[in-house]
Amino acid sequence: MLDSWAMRLIARRIGGALVILLLVSLTVFAISLLMGGDAAEAILGQSATPEAVAGLRAVMHLDQPAYLRYLIWLGGLLRGDPGTSVVTGLPVADLIAPRLAKSLQLAGLTALVSVPVALALGIVAAVWRGSPIDRFISVATIGVLSVPGFLVATMAVLIFAVRLHWLPALSSGHDTGSVGDLARTFVLPVFSLACAVVAQMIRMTRAAVCDALDSSYVEAARLKGVSPRRLVLSHALPNVIGPIANAIALSLSVLLGGVIVIEVIFNYPGVARLMVDAVATRDLPLIQTIAMIFSASYLLLVLTADVVAILSNPRLRGR
Amino acid sequence: MSGVAKAAGPQRRARRVSPTLIIGGLLVLFWVVLAAIGPWIAPHPPGQVVDLDAFSPSSAALPLGSDYLGRDVLSRVLVAARLTVSISFVATLIAVVVGVFCGLVAASGGWLDAILSKLFDTVSAVPSLMFGLVVVASLGASTPVLIGTLATVYTPGAFRTSRALALNVTVLDFVTVARARGERLPYIVLREILPNVIRPLAADFGLRFVFVALLLSSLSFLGLGVQPPNADLGSLVRENIAGLGFGAMAVLLPAIALASLTIGVNLLIDATSDARGRGRA
Numbered sequence: 199m200l201d202s203w204a205m206r207l208i209a210r211r212i213g214g215a216l217v218i219l220l221l222v223s224l225t226v227f228a229i230s231l232l233m234g235g236d237a238a239e240a241i242l243g244q245s246a247t248p249e250a251v252a253g254l255r256a257v258m259h260l261d262q263p264a265y266l267r268y269l270i271w272l273g274g275l276l277r278g279d280p281g282t283s284v285v286t287g288l289p290v291a292d293l294i295a296p297r298l299a300k301s302l303q304l305a306g307l308t309a310l311v312s313v314p315v316a317l318a319l320g321i322v323a324a325v326w327r328g329s330p331i332d333r334f335i336s337v338a339t340i341g342v343l344s345v346p347g348f349l350v351a352t353m354a355v356l357i358f359a360v361r362l363h364w365l366p367a368l369s370s371g372h373d374t375g376s377v378g379d380l381a382r383t384f385v386l387p388v389f390s391l392a393c394a395v396v397a398q399m400i401r402m403t404r405a406a407v408c409d410a411l412d413s414s415y416v417e418a419a420r421l422k423g424v425s426p427r428r429l430v431l432s433h434a435l436p437n438v439i440g441p442i443a444n445a446i447a448l449s450l451s452v453l454l455g456g457v458i459v460i461e462v463i464f465n466y467p468g469v470a471r472l473m474v475d476a477v478a479t480r481d482l483p484l485i486q487t488i489a490m491i492f493s494a495s496y497l498l499l500v501l502t503a504d505v506v507a508i509l510s511n512p513r514l515r516g517r
Numbered sequence: 518m519s520g521v522a523k524a525a526g527p528q529r530r531a532r533r534v535s536p537t538l539i540i541g542g543l544l545v546l547f548w549v550v551l552a553a554i555g556p557w558i559a560p561h562p563p564g565q566v567v568d569l570d571a572f573s574p575s576s577a578a579l580p581l582g583s584d585y586l587g588r589d590v591l592s593r594v595l596v597a598a599r600l601t602v603s604i605s606f607v608a609t610l611i612a613v614v615v616g617v618f619c620g621l622v623a624a625s626g627g628w629l630d631a632i633l634s635k636l637f638d639t640v641s642a643v644p645s646l647m648f649g650l651v652v653v654a655s656l657g658a659s660t661p662v663l664i665g666t667l668a669t670v671y672t673p674g675a676f677r678t679s680r681a682l683a684l685n686v687t688v689l690d691f692v693t694v695a696r697a698r699g700e701r702l703p704y705i706v707l708r709e710i711l712p713n714v715i716r717p718l719a720a721d722f723g724l725r726f727v728f729v730a731l732l733l734s735s736l737s738f739l740g741l742g743v744q745p746p747n748a749d750l751g752s753l754v755r756e757n758i759a760g761l762g763f764g765a766m767a768v769l770l771p772a773i774a775l776a777s778l779t780i781g782v783n784l785l786i787d788a789t790s791d792a793r794g795r796g797r798a
Binding site for chain 1: 537635636638639640642643644645646647650651652654655656727731734735738739741751754758761762764768772775776779780782783784787
């Protein structure tokens with residue numbers, strides 16, 4: 199079923215994504231150069247002798263020209279060694295690993311909750327287009343998309359934590375002994391994160407399904423007398439797998455930005471909060487690495503959607 | 518942005534003006550007017566402490582109470598709304614003008630298309646809030662840096678939209694005819710393609726304005742956007758967050774202001790594009 203043509207197409211997409219990742223690494227490195235500050239001085243403090251600073255600079259390759267430092271940094275990233283934190287002196291990888299696990303937990307839970315809900319509502323809105331349900335969903339999604347994530351989160355905290363005392367306002371993620379604790383810790387952050395993701399996914403899913411339902415082959419099937427249920431499930435939906443995969447990927451990429459705000463508000467010990475702290479302390483190696491992780495996740499999401507779209511497109515399969 | 522110009526189209530075709538259009542148009546008009554005259558109708562200087570009490574309830578002197586330092590909430594929101602609207606508008610304008618220009622050029626194909634597409638793909642691969650965080654941390658949070666950052670983050674989207682729209686038009690016969698006539702690229706882009714994509718581009722402008730306003734507020738909320746003594750709506754929420762527990766106007770009003778601004782723009786776009794869809798069907 200997978201012939202060389204589709205494989206070549208997929209290989210080209212992967213190649214393209216790698217090129218962009220390389221360009222992103224250049225961009226991230228260039229921006230962080232603008233941040234200035236001398237890592238050696240930052241580590242040793244103000245009382246260090248010039249000799250000590252010079253020695254450390256040599257060890258950290260800071261005396262090399264920028265393009266060499268970029269290559270050294272890139273080589274380290276590829277070998278899985280993104281350097282040492284300037285502020286704490288710990289390896290960046292050791293700092294990030296536990297935080298990344300926490301963030302993935304949060305993002306994964308959010309995806310798990312939001313994808314089924316969004317797909318179901320999106321398809322319902324498209325199938326009953328123009329009905330009160332559709333109009334309600336459409337107004338609600340516009341409302342949610344118009345409100346920044348930090349407002350959704352603060353309002354959720356106000357209502358459920360401050361007023362009703364149902365849930366904790368902070369989410370340390372530590373006291374996750376029982377299922378109940380887990381739920382209590384994660385409900386508010388996941389809810390706040392899911393809002394934006396779900397709203398966008400509903401809109402994109404609805405648009406994709408509407409397009410398919412408007413197409414001539416669905417029209418032909420309708421004229422043939424196919425039942426509405428079969429029309430949607432076996433004529434329209436198989437053709438929107440690609441666009442829906444795209445909708446899921448793009449909506450989940452909203453998570454990458456949303457998670458920054460949510461982790462700060464709920465004091466959640468994830469990688470995004472580490473990033474905000476790193477920006478505050480100007481910890482360059484940490485900032486660069488986390489920026490690369492976020493960009494790589496974005497590219498991975500988009501790439502996955504592309505590949506799914508290629509694999510699910512029967513027209514690309516037969517060639 | 519102009520509710521009047523957009524209202525004319527669907528009114529003619531659909532006869533019945535949808536409530537979405539009216540609400541959206543009124544909200545946008547309200548904020549445009551407030552952004553224009555806000556600082557003049559503010560009862561107090563926004564930075565002046567006028568009340569000894571923090572988070573005091575509304576009174577005759579302070580219609581919406583005071584904030585965490587005892588400053589007038591109404592005046593601060595009026596000035597902040599102006600800042601949010603103007604920064605977002607300028608950043609959106611830059612993003613859309615640059616994005617649309619590059620998109621239309623790229624749509625005519627060739628090596629320029631390949632380069633521009635890769636370039637903008639790279640920019641959009643860095644999550645927007647993260648990009649803002651890093652740039653603002655490097656260059657400082659001055660207004661020009663903020664505008665530049667917001668514009669950079671949302672140029673790729675404008676590029677992709679206009680490129681896709683223009684690609685649909687470039688394959689149409691009248692463009693081929695213009696090409697065969699020997700017209701130059703600027704003529705084809707400006708006189709043949711642009712007029713045919715201007716309506717969807719206007720909707721895209723509104724949508725991008727909402728994104729920009731939300732990102733700006735998020736940056737300000739994280740403390741990396743507009744810096745004191747100035748404040749936009751996001752910074753107002755941030756600085757008064759302590760009042761959230763007892764529902765102080767100081768934190769609720771900027772939140773409501775921001776939401777009503779973005780909801781208004783979104784409703785307006787939705788109503789106008791809805792009308793277009795109905796007209797076609």
